[in-house]
Amino acid sequence: MVSPPTYQALKDIKLTTVRKAISADSYRRSAIQTFGWYAFDLALYLGLMYGVFAVHAWWAKLLFGLGAGCAVAFMFVWAHDAAHGALFESDWTAEVLGTLFMLPSLNMYRLWCHGHNRVHHGFTSLTPVDWIWRPLTPAQYSELPWHRKLVYRLERTPYACALHYLSKVWWPGMVTYKPDKESRDRLGYNVDKMITLLFALSFSTVAWVWGGGIVGVIAAVVLPFIVFNYFIALFVYLHHTHPDVPFFDHRPEWSNTIGQVYCAVTWRCSRVSELLIHNIMIHVPHHVDPRIPFYRLKRAYRELQRDYGEYMHEYRFRFSTVRMIFARCKLYDYETKTWYSFREAAAALAASPRGR
Numbered sequence: 208m209v210s211p212p213t214y215q216a217l218k219d220i221k222l223t224t225v226r227k228a229i230s231a232d233s234y235r236r237s238a239i240q241t242f243g244w245y246a247f248d249l250a251l252y253l254g255l256m257y258g259v260f261a262v263h264a265w266w267a268k269l270l271f272g273l274g275a276g277c278a279v280a281f282m283f284v285w286a287h288d289a290a291h292g293a294l295f296e297s298d299w300t301a302e303v304l305g306t307l308f309m310l311p312s313l314n315m316y317r318l319w320c321h322g323h324n325r326v327h328h329g330f331t332s333l334t335p336v337d338w339i340w341r342p343l344t345p346a347q348y349s350e351l352p353w354h355r356k357l358v359y360r361l362e363r364t365p366y367a368c369a370l371h372y373l374s375k376v377w378w379p380g381m382v383t384y385k386p387d388k389e390s391r392d393r394l395g396y397n398v399d400k401m402i403t404l405l406f407a408l409s410f411s412t413v414a415w416v417w418g419g420g421i422v423g424v425i426a427a428v429v430l431p432f433i434v435f436n437y438f439i440a441l442f443v444y445l446h447h448t449h450p451d452v453p454f455f456d457h458r459p460e461w462s463n464t465i466g467q468v469y470c471a472v473t474w475r476c477s478r479v480s481e482l483l484i485h486n487i488m489i490h491v492p493h494h495v496d497p498r499i500p501f502y503r504l505k506r507a508y509r510e511l512q513r514d515y516g517e518y519m520h521e522y523r524f525r526f527s528t529v530r531m532i533f534a535r536c537k538l539y540d541y542e543t544k545t546w547y548s549f550r551e552a553a554a555a556l557a558a559s560p561r562g563r
Contacts, residue, residue, distance in 0.1 A: 214469040218462045228514045233507040240502045241294045252278035259426045260418050272426030276434020282308040284485040290320050291497035310406045312435045315399035318381045331466035334456050342539035345552035365533045369436035446490045456541040467494040473521045
């Protein structure tokens with residue numbers, strides 16, 4: 208007799224029950240840490256941008272642009288926490304500061320809140336709703352035209368994963384997203400789009416005039432945008448994809464607690480790395496309750512481990528582990544909860560009655 212999967216024990220446990228394991232201290236906001244990290248991220252970004260405009264060698268401009276892309280990713284994590292209500296009591300303060308910090312990534316604060324807070328956090332790993340890094344089945348992949356197969360293959364490599372965020376989130380979920388005409392958020396979404404467009408055009412003009420022409424635009428605007436997309440695509444992929452972590456396509460077999468506890472993965476990095484990326488890879492407590500400030504996530508994680516450690520996935524960040532996950536997690540069988548490589552999927556399809 209096959210024993211039920213471990214995560215089934217979480218199905219009847221409410222997420223509010225899991226949150227009781229987290230102490231009040233883990234929710235305590237600190238103005239010093241909140242604004243201190245805001246100042247650090249901003250100073251890092253401006254310092255690297257100064258390098259883009261100050262140096263004359265094209266290769267040095269590009270190096271500063273690469274560094275600025277890392278700073279843009281750090282800023283975005285701060286803004287992401289603000290968008291969850293983790294840093295401020297005031298939604299207005301969170302939106303103003305969060306919007307400013309999302310501008311270099313060319314992301315729109317309110318549209319990010321819609322897709323990330325409501326959809327991803329509300330239905331984590333339930334693929335009919337949460338489309339982020341939704342894996343295809345072998346049969347679905349086999350029916351794709353060649354160009355879509357190529358994009359899917361590129362996305363699921365550690366070197367071109369940024370394509371996923373660009374083509375599945377940023378472009379359709381922000382740039383071209385059109386809410387219902389009756390939506391109360393319609394005006395706010397359009398205002399955010401205009402603010403981002405004005406920033407992109409004005410900053411590109413500044414970079415062209417004072418940053419060295421086309422090289423300045425690439426180093427100050429395009430390269431940081433690409434680097435950010437790589438960071439966020441890789442982070443979100445690793446947050447929820449692993450050979451031991453399931454995805455679901457049927458609501459009855461999924462629950463909110465399973466999605467937030469079992470389907471979120473924690474990655475431990477060096478202390479410096481965790482500080483710079485604001486503990487975003489300590490992901491389980493963030494999913495259990497996004498209101499926990501990033502500088503309290505380690506504490507909350509230790510508290511959750513005491514009661515729910517057997518249901519949580521933790522790994523050490525190593526490039527060999529990252530490559531293993533990308534190699535194994537290409538296509539997915541939702542019925543058997545089995546991951547396939549492309550080669551394994553082709554063999555399984557050939558052996559099935561439909562493939563003969």
